[in-house]
Amino acid sequence: MKTLAVARPMSELQPIARSIDPRPWLREAFARQPLLTGFAVLMWLAMVPALLALGLDERSLRGVSVWVKPLKFLASVGLFSISTAWFIGLLPEQRRDSMPVRVVVWTILLAGGFEIVYITLMASLGQASHYNFSNAVHVALYSAMGAGALAMTATQPLLAWQIVRHGRGDLPAAWRDAVVLGLMLTFLLGAGAGGLLGGIQPPAGAGLPVVGWHLGGGDLRPAHFVGLHAQQFLPLAGLVLIALRVRRARAALAVFALAYSALWGWAMLLGLEGAIRVVAPS
DSSP states (O other): OHHHHHHGGGGGSHHHHSOSOSHHHHHHHHHHOHHHHHHHHHHHHHHHHHHHHHHHOOOEETTEETTHHHHHHHHHHHHHHHHHHHHHTTSOGGGTTSHHHHHHHHHHHHHHHHHHHHHHHHHHTTOOSSSOOSSHHHHHHHHHHHHHHHHHHHHHHHHHHHHHHHOOTTOOHHHHHHHHHHHHHIIIIIIHHHHHHTTSOOOSSOOSTTTOOOTTSSOOHHHHHHHHTHHHHHHHHHHHHHHTTOTTHHHHHHHHHHHHHHHHHHHHHHHHHHHHHHHSOO
């Protein structure tokens, strides 16, 4: 039984461990939750025309190409969706179509779809989707995006509760804890940073390559990133601890979660301190 407890969570990685071919991963993800997996694939395929637009369209907003934001959101929503699909697979098959799981799935599809459509539409028009208070319509749509983003993160503790109550009987405690902690922190940290980020516009300019962050202060996007991606980093930490056969894996996981939360707290303080410094009277 001890061998089974160590080896079983690594079966979550067996499809890709056998090959670098992504098709086994996708087949397994489609088996776990086809709608969210298909949505994720659609998001990533949509990045191709967005990349072409990035290369051909010279328009910019606040010093950044208008197509950078759609690209980042397509990648992020796709990853969020397929990660959720994968963790739904930790439930028995008969629970994967229960009402709470359907709420999780359709909330992500509807809120994520609306967000992507609006952001891409505004990019095509050369206008800002975020922090656009130019008229009542844009204010209402920006608020709707914020509500949708909050709803998406709120699906994660709902899924965590389903795993706690109905998770498969073959799930080792450290693996279940890693997933549940990751989903809970995604909501607590991701929504916490996202709520403040909605009212504090990051500095203008390109910032760091790819992500565009400004690490000199005043940018809450790094904290938001850390919060949202607890969905992946905590479960990965759990898999590593189990693969290394750490004797007290659950305790080590708790330490990792505390360190991860501290990283988020540091990023929040840095972003808020810079934001306060910017708005403070001289």
